[in-house]
Amino acid sequence: ITRIEGHLKIEATVDGGEVKDAKCVGTLFRGFEIFMKDRDPRDAVHITQRICGVCPTSHGTTAALNLDAAFGVADKIPNNGRILRNLIQGANYIASHIVHFYHLAALDYVDVTEVADYDGTDPELLKVKDFISRALAAGDMSMLAPFYPRYEGDYRLPKKVAQAAVAHYVEGLNMRRLAHEMSAIYSGRLPHSVAVVAGGVTSHPSIDSIS
Numbered sequence: 001i002t003r004i005e006g007h008l009k010i011e012a013t014v015d016g017g018e019v020k021d022a023k024c025v026g027t028l029f030r031g032f033e034i035f036m037k038d039r040d041p042r043d044a045v046h047i048t049q050r051i052c053g054v055c056p057t058s059h060g061t062t063a064a065l066n067l068d069a070a071f072g073v074a075d076k077i078p079n080n081g082r083i084l085r086n087l088i089q090g091a092n093y094i095a096s097h098i099v100h101f102y103h104l105a106a107l108d109y110v111d112v113t114e115v116a117d118y119d120g121t122d123p124e125l126l127k128v129k130d131f132i133s134r135a136l137a138a139g140d141m142s143m144l145a146p147f148y149p150r151y152e153g154d155y156r157l158p159k160k161v162a163q164a165a166v167a168h169y170v171e172g173l174n175m176r177r178l179a180h181e182m183s184a185i186y187s188g189r190l191p192h193s194v195a196v197v198a199g200g201v202t203s204h205p206s207i208d209s210i211s
Helices: 041-051 056-070 079-108 123-138 159-187
Strands: 008-015 018-026
Touching (some): 079 159, 123 159
Antiparallel strands (some): 008 018
């Protein structure tokens, strides 16, 4: 399976064109179960985030929720702490879904070369058109990364739809940046935020950060 985070294997048994059995297997062992042993439990919030650079916040938040329960403070989280946790997690949720849908998966379904002869006025599509033309002029398709290499597959989207999807791909980069900024304002940085801890968060809202 292309453009996913981590390693994943799909096994399917097909008989006469019909899938009779299918399995999904995670094949990558990274050892978090081992190197978390004998650590201060509060380290878990920061260590588990290293599982993923796209969706680290959910791992850190889950660790914090477990620590809340272990330390007996799950019902004592201040309202601002709960709200800021949710804002940090929500912003990363937006960024993570954008990168999965547009920047990891969509390229297997959208024929970016449909933009090569775009004749409209959309500034983002004109940038992509120029990007493609430079690679074609140089005769070096590697210049088209991340759009290349790619499958020469059965792209079924009409040209106008494909062009719109490419425009959304580019817009998604900016929206993801904004979501990262929102999360970083309250969590110190992203990826791998530092503000979520057992008991709440280490940051607090201010007029400037809200603005």
